[in-house]
Each structure stands twice: as structure tokens, then as C-alpha cells.
Amino acid sequence: MHQEKKITREDTWKADDLRKHIRGGGREEDHGRRREEYERQHRGGDSLERRPRDPEREARRERDKQREKESTQERKNREKDRHLDRRKERSNDRIGDREEREKERKREKDKVVDGSKYQDGGRESSDKIHHRGEKENRDREKERAQESEKDKDRTKDRERYKQRDREKGAEERDRERRREEREKRREDEQSIERKDRDRRQESDRRDGHKDREHLKESEYHDKRKDRERRERHSDRERTVQKEDKEYREHRRKEKEERERRHRETAPPDVAESRRRDGDSREVARRDHKSSEDRHRADGEGAERDRRRERRRREEVDPKREITERSKDKRSHQDPKEKRENVETKEVLGQSESVWRSSQKELSDTEEPVEKQDPQTESQPDHDGDAQDYEEDFEDYEEDFEDGSESGGEEEEKQTHSQEEEREEREEREELNPQRREQIEAIQRAMKEENERVGSVQTRLSPEEEEERPSKTGGSETLPQQGKFIDFVAAKHREVNKKVACQQKKRSAELLRLIDLDYSITFSLLDLPPVNEYDMYIKSFGTTNTKQAYVQCNEDNTDRGIQTEELENSEKWTQHPAEWNAVCGGPTLSQEDSQSTTKMNVDSQRLATFLRSASQVVAVLLEEDRAERQSLKKLRSQADTLQSFSDGCLQLNTRLPFLHGRPISLVHFSQVQTQTVLSVHSPIQKPSAVRLDSKTIICIWNIWEPSRPQKILVYESEVRSCCFSPGKATLVFAGTSVGSVVLWDLREHAGDHHTLRIGDIDWTLRQPTFSTDAVLAASGHMSSVSSVEVVPAAVSQGGGPELPLLGSDEESSGLSFQLASLDENGVLNLWVVLELPKTNEAGSQTDLGLRPGGKVKLLHSSTLLTSERKSARDAIKTSPPQALLVKFLPSDPSHFFIGTNMGVVNHGTSHGLQAPPKFYRPKMVGARPVDVTSIDFSPFEETFFLVGCGDGSVRLHTVASEQPVLEWTGNTAGDPVVSVQWAQTRAAVFCVLDATSNLHIWDLLETDFEPVVTEKTDADRVTAMAAFGDSSKQNTFSGIALARQSGKIEMQYFSKRFTVPDSADLGKLQSLKEEVFLD
């Protein structure tokens, strides 16, 4: 290992040198100098010292080479180039070398004394190394041996020579050269003829020139030459693969010849033999080509002279050389060497020999193996061998010279000659061993360098690459350090080799794992061509253009005006202030809603309060005035007042639109007893007020007699009229045209037409709802003779009726039934409905409803009440007529219909036949008498009075067909117009006949004639209605009399007719009992 390093280091150093050399021409001087130094060292004994090492190195290298056979080819190629370079150097240095060589030769002559020992040692050591190489080459050699079997016919001597030949073939050129060098050095020491060398140098020079030319011509590019060179190189190495057997044989022959000659001389003294060798070489050369000799002879003389001169010149130098050498000492690894360098040359030589022997001893271990080798030569043989090599080279040289001189020879020969030329050159170098060694080193270095540059460098790790430049730098500054650096480089190389091996192995292993594939094609750029127009626009599109805006028809602009938006905000105010809030807005929304609801409630209450309060006030005022007036009137009309009258109140009917109208009906509200309505029939004569054809209904409050509270207007004649139950808010009317109409008195006056008559505005109310033509199908086909409110609660039994009604009113449960009876006996039942809200625009479905009206009628059912009677009264000419309908107050399902046949029919709305079917007079046989009036007693509801057209008055009970009492003839045959029970006394009733006679009956006093009969002739009484409050046990009771003139008189009963008597009811009871007894 150590030795390897040494060798390789040396090599690398030379590689650096080479590099330098390649870089510039100026280097050559350096080389020259360096070489000189080398020579000096060699002279000083260095060369000798190194000798034993060199063979080892070579052997080692050989081994390496064999290992790296793959790459040798390449390397060889490079070597070739190196050789060329070297040649150049050599040519430069040769002159100086020669002189030095002479000196050395002299020196060596001195050493001849201990030559034998020295040579032995040297030989042995070199042999050992040689053998080592041989061993490795043995296989090849064997093959070669087989090849050379042909030559066996030659002498036995030859056999040995052949062995030697084989050895030679096995050894590579470099090694051979080196060995030759060594040997030649020895030869030099024994002063081998200079001529030979000179000649060689000469030819070398020539070759160098040639080569240089060659280089110029085809320095790096000519592959063919490369190949040739390679071939040549391989030839030189004499590997088995050598192609040119002929050539080899030829050479072998030559060698054999030479060796034979050499043998003949059989030199115990090596120097002699060598000299002889040289001779023989010359001879061989001459043998080979006579022309060569000639040529040599030509130039030799002159050149030799020149060289001699140069040598002389160089002899001056040794001192300098020594100093230089001393510089180099540092770099030498071997301390011995250093020491020796300082000593004189002679001493050096001796010590060297000593050293070499020690070396030999070191290498002794290897010797036995080599000795066992059958092909190992004897030492002298080996010497001869080396000399033979030299001869070989000379031969080649000759060959080459042949080729070069006889220019146009075949190519093969040329290649041979070139190789030989090179060899020749090398041989020439042998002449001055120091130089040669030097050159050898350079060559090696070059080889190594090339090798590395070529193949190894790529594998080098960056560290190594970094290391290298520094080394080369060192070698440049101190060229002789090369030896030291060689070791490092060798180590590198070794390492590199290992690395390479590892990498190779690794790559082999990895390649299995790695999948190389073609990537998809990356589109790096895809720039579509720009079309012409775009290009034009791009380059010229914007030139000479200007952007401008034009508006055609400039003045035709559209203008809009935007005013500021109206600002709306909701505000409310209230008076008087409540909750400390007088006004508010949307910001107080929550409070608003609260306050508004409260306000609503309040307003309702306020309204009701105001209404009632105003009424009270109005009544008070009215009373005040009325009292004053009535006092006067009473006084004035005292004479006209009947005996029964306690006083009289006149309603102011002297209104322009009421003027001349007869009053057909006066009706009191059952609950609001102070409210009375009067129906004023239309008049035929036209008057100033255009209400002629219309019926006017006036609603009066008897406490405000000065003017009617409401004025209701209807287009045609009203046949019957009634108030709603409870509060008198609704007025129903049956008309002669068969319709049922109603007025809602709660409607605001503003909703109705106002007529200005005189100075006063009168509000004329049109009906809120009318069945005119709207409900024609379900309505009446003939004039409605009677409308009556069906009493509400069925099971109330009459007791708590009023409070109930009142509560009903309050809760606005305005829902009750209305019955209307037309003359054909059709009884229609209507449901009165109050709508939850009004619709000012009118209703789409309820066509009879006035816009803004809230109350309407729904047709409930129709009962035909006249059927059965018609069958019985078929003989009668006049059709049966239903004139009146009354309901039993305690049981609204029972109705009583007064007919024109003098009987009262009894029916129920549910179709149940309740006995008796009818109530008839006591007189048997029906006669056509109209029932003009039916009135139930307010105290004993089972009693009712029937007034007939024949002037008879009957008192019936519900349970009996026969009348309890019947009075005829009291009216002198005049038809009874109206029969009215007094409101405060149960046993008192009034009868008005058609002749305006008013009869007042008191059943307690007498039950066969009226107690009072009042006859008024001047102004006939056309209608009568009793008023009074039965619940109030006071004197407020009386009858309203409507006069023909249109006056309405309120006659208050005198005390005897108003003060209730407990006997009244008893009388009635007794009468009832009488009936049952009958």
C-alpha cells in the first residue's frame, strides 16, 4: 500500500508537470530546469536510490493496469499524446542531458568496483518486481507461449529467449522503459558508447520534429490516428491481444538474434555485455535496414560535436544543481535520501548500494515465490533481457526511421515505424538515465493525469478536487516535490478507483430500482402567430387617433324634475291631556298604541257619556220649556181634555214637510218608553217640499216634543212599523210594495242627506237595509201588513226580559228575529245581523245594504199561514187576508195572526200544532170581519185583546178558543181601530173606534161597558198608542193620540187609570178561571 502510494504520487506530480506543460510553451523551460535538477540528483545518487523502488512501482502499476483493463485503452490513447509532448521536452533537454550523461557515466565507472554487488542487488530487486508482474501476466504469457510454439524448432537457447520474449510481451511498455532506463543507467555508468545514443537522440529529435508536425496537423481531431496510436500503444505493451503477429514474430526474431549475439558474448561483466549489446543493437539496426545506417552516419558527426559542446557548457552547473537538490530534500520522504543528497556523489553511490541491499532484503520475502516460477530467468538473463528490450527499441526505431525516411510505405508499416520511433526515442533516453527517469516520471504523470482527467475526475468527490489544485500548485513552485505529491495522488487514485468501483456497483444496484422514462413533452412556449391585422393594429392602430365623444341631436335632452319628497310624520293629539301626553308621534309608538286604545275606550265612554248627558240636558231643557207650554196648553185646552186625562203634551208636528200628512201609525218603544215613532203617510197633493210621495217616519222623544229626533224617509207607503227590542236603535217597516226595510238610528247624520227647509237643516235618513227587489224571491209578493219583532229569549218566561235585553244591547249582541207578514199570509222570518264593520263603498253581496250601513236582514224561513184556512173558506169570495201578527211574548214560537175572517189563527214556527188552532168569537159561523187589532196584556201575557172591524172587542186567553169576554155594540158598529192595554194597570184598556171615539175600560169597575167614552169630533183621532212604563209604578202612563190634522197629543191618564191596583191581576185571573169553568 505504501509503495503504491509512492508510485502514484510520483506519477501525479508528473501529471501536474504535464498539465503545466500542456498549458503553455513557457513551461518547457521549467521542465528543462527540472530535468536538469533531476539529472543532478541522479548524478548525486538519487537515481540509484530510486531504482529499487521504481520496479516495484511499475509492477504495482502493472497490476493496477491489469485490474483496470477496461480503461487502459483510453489511457493508452492519452499516453500517446503524452509521449508526443515528452518528445518535445526531450528534444529540448537532450543537449544538456548528453553532457550530464557523460559525467554520470564516468561516475559510474568508478562504481564499477562494487558493481557486481550493486548490480546483483539491483537486479534482484528489479527481478522480483518483474516477476511479480510476470506472475500476473503468466496466463497471458502462457498463451503467448503457445503462440510461439512455432518457434520451438529453434535452438534451446532460443527457448530461453522466447521466455524472455514472453516476459517482454507481458510487461508493459512503461515498465520496460523504466527498466531499460535503469539498466541503461548502469550501462551509462560503464560508459556505453556514446555514438549510439547520439544517434538515437538525433533521430529522437527528428522524430520529435515529425511528431510535432504531426500534432499540429491532427492534434486532437483525427480519430483515425488516435486509433492507430492506440493500436501502436497496445503493440508496445505487447499484450496478448496484439493483432500483429507477424510483426511480433519479426520482432522476436530480431530480439532473438540480438540475444543470441548477446549470449555469445556471455558477459560476466555487465558493463561489457551492455556495451556489446549496444553494438549488437547497432548491428541489428544495420541488419534491419542499411539505409538507416546511412542516414545516421549523415547527421551523427555534426550533431555529436554540437552536443559535446553543450555538455561542456553544462558541466559548469553542478553546484547549482546541488543547491537545488538541497531544496528538494525537504520533500523527500526518505530521510536517508536527504542525507545522501548532501553527501558527495561517490559517497552517495556507496550508501545507495547499501540502501539498495537493504531494500533487497526487504523484498526477499517475495523472492522465493518468484524463484519457484519455472519461467523465472536467471539474473544475468534478466540483465540481458533488459538489454534486449533496449535492442528491441532500437529495432523499432530503425523500423520507424525506415518508415519515415522511405515516406510512402504502407500504413501498417507506418504504424509500426511510429511505434518504433517512439520506442527509439525512449531508447535514446536510456542514454542519459537521469533524464530518462525524469521523462519516465513525466510520462507516468501524464498518463495518470489523463486517466484522471478522463475517467476518474468525474467520480471525484468535490473534496478531492479541491485537494488537487493545491497539490499541483505545490509541485509547480517546487517541482521536485513531485515525488511527495505522487503519494497523495496515488492514494487519491486508489481511492478513486475504489470509489469508482463502489459507484459502479452502486449504480448497478440502483439502476434496477430506478425507472427512467420519457417525460411527457413539456410545452415551454406556444406563441401563436399574430395575424396581419392584429399586427397592424398593434403597431399602427393607435397612431393618429384621438378619442372624442359626439352627441347627435344635442338639444334633445330629456329633463326630469325631481321635487323634494314630502315629509310625512304621524302626530296625534288629545284633549284633555291624559297620562301627561298631549301629543305624540311615531317615535312613541308603544305608548301611542297603549294610549290610543285607552283613548278609544275613553272616547267610547265619552261618547256614550256625552250622548246620555246631552240627552239628559236636552230633556231637561225640553221639559222646562214643555212645562211652560203645556201649562198654558192644558189651561187653554182644558175643555177639550177628556175626563180620563190628567194632562196633555203635544208633539210639534208643525213641520213644513209634515204639513198635511195624516199619521197612520204611532208606536212606542217597549223599552225606551219615551221614544215614539209616528208614520206620516204620503200626501197626494204636491207641496213645497219634495217629499210628497214618500212616507216620513219621525222618531220622537216625548220629552223633547219640539222636534223629532230622527226623520226617516221611505219611497212608498209604510204599512207597519216597529222598534227593535231593547234600545230603540233600529226601526223596521213593512211597506205596501212588499218589502221590509230597516233604519239604523245610530248612523251618523253626516252619512245622510241633509235637506234645508226653512232655516233648519233636516237630516233625512234613507233605509239602511231594504229587501226591495233584492230578496224578491224570498220576500213578500204582496204588501206587508205587519212586521213584528220576535221576542228574543225563548226560555226567559218574561220576567227578567228587560235587563237581559239591555245587556244584549250593551254587548252589541244585536241579533234577533223579525217576522213580517204579508196579506197573503206569508210569514217571513228574518235574522237581523249587525256587521262588525262598515264598508263605505258598499257591499258587493248585500245589494240591499246602504253604503256605510251596518245592519242587514237575512232571510231565515218562510211560513205559509193561510193555507188551511183557504180550504175551509173556499166558499168565501174574498180571499183570506192576514192582517196582523203578534207573538206570544213568553214563547216566540207561537204566533197569532189576525185575519179578515174575524178569527185569530194560532200557529207555531216549528210546525207543531198547538191547540187551539184559532180563536174565534162566541158567535158561531165565520163572517168576514177584519181583525184590526191584537194586543197582549203586559201583565198577564196569556190574555190578549182582539179588536174587530165590526166594532166588537174580545178578550181571549191563549189556552182557549172561546173569548173570555166579548163586547159588541159599544162602538155602535164602528170598526175598532186600535185596542191598547194600559201600561200601568192590568185591568184597564182603551179602544179607539173609527169614529174617533175613545173608550176606556176598567174591568174592575165594570166588565160590560167602558167606564169612560170620549168622543172627539173636531179633529178625528186616527191613531192611538198607549205609553207608560209598567216597571215604574208611577203615574207616567197615557195614550198618544194622532189627530187627523197631524197633531200628536200625549194624553196622560188621570190617577185612577194609572195607579196600579192589586186587584187588577186578580180580576184577570178570575176571568181566566171562569173561562176554564165554562
Place this chain on the structure above:
Amino acid sequence: MEGSHTAGNTYLIRPNYQHKFKPAVVKECIRDILKEQLSGVDYDPEEVPLTSRNLADRIKDKLKKMGFDRYKLVVQVVIGEQRGEGVKMAARCFWDADTDNCAQDIFMNDSLFCVAAAFGSYYY
């Protein structure tokens, strides 16, 4: 010495993820350099060879600093003049698609276009 070499000879055939050649990153890098170097530059046939070389070097240097361990980087920069002709460039690689990758970016202005492509090949 040998130890260090053997250490170098790992059998690592895939780069660490963080050392992997990431085209997006590289592309961004290329873009930056192109933008920085070429914005506002007009095509000048005499300067362009130098420019492209400089660009390639800059890109390569920058990429080297990005720590693509054991990657061999190849950067190719092509600058051409924009004269409306169509250009098509493509690349195809024979490589190990698992480790090797390429990134490319284009810079264009009115007078020139520049295509820079960086190929990273993992060095086993």
C-alpha cells in the same frame, strides 16, 4: 478518506421531501428573476446573448441556494424578439419522473419573449 467516500455512497435514491425539486417554487423563482431583469427591456440582438446567459446563471445560482440537495440543475433561457411570428418550444426528458422535474416560466413584453426552463435531475 475511504470512510467519507463510503458515506457519500448512500443508497438514497429519493430526495427528502424538503429537498425535492418543487416546480412551483422554482417557477416562482424564475418568474421573479425574469421580471426583475427583463421588465422594461427592449429586444436588442446584440445584448440578448449576454442577457440570456446572465439570466441562466442567475437562475441557476438562485436555485442552488434553494437547497435542492443532490440535484443537477440545468437552466435554459431563450430570448426571442416579438415580431408576430408563432413560436413553439417544447422539451422532452429521459429521466426518473419520480425525482426529476422541470419548471418553466415565460416572460413577455412588447418587444421580446423569454422562456426560462429549469430542469432538476436527481443525482443518485
